[in-house]
Amino acid sequence: MPARSGCCTWTLTLIVIALIALAVADELAIAHPGDPVTLAFCVLAFGGPALFLLSQLLFHRLVSGHVPRSRPLGLAALAVLAVATAPFTLVVLIAASTAFLVAVAISDLLHEADPGASMSR
Numbered sequence: 001m002p003a004r005s006g007c008c009t010w011t012l013t014l015i016v017i018a019l020i021a022l023a024v025a026d027e028l029a030i031a032h033p034g035d036p037v038t039l040a041f042c043v044l045a046f047g048g049p050a051l052f053l054l055s056q057l058l059f060h061r062l063v064s065g066h067v068p069r070s071r072p073l074g075l076a077a078l079a080v081l082a083v084a085t086a087p088f089t090l091v092v093l094i095a096a097s098t099a100f101l102v103a104v105a106i107s108d109l110l111h112e113a114d115p116g117a118s119m120s121r
Helices: 002-029 039-064 070-086 090-113
Strands: none
Touching: 002 039, 002 090, 039 070, 039 090, 070 090
16 A cells, blocks of 8 residues: 555656646746747647646556546647647647646546446546
8 A cells, every 4th residue: 555655646746747847838928928939848838738647647547447538548639739739839839738638627527427437437
């Protein structure tokens, strides 16, 4: 049990780091909304949410023994979204990554509300 709780603490720490990365990207996008995208910004704007989803994937795997389908699919979709929005400005990238995380949260809520969803996971 101690090893399991240590792993859970580690995954929760990664979630906090991911949220800090996204907060830094938000701040940069608010301060310089029309600036062109740099690789560093793209890593913050999409790497933060990717780390968040990966950390949740690991956490769910450790705690419940299964991985919600939305996490691996979300990671793949996030990579596609990062490439698709790279030519735009900072504010477009941060809006896209934020909208993406909101969509994942809504998807999770809808699956929780559906009584048959827990069986299909």
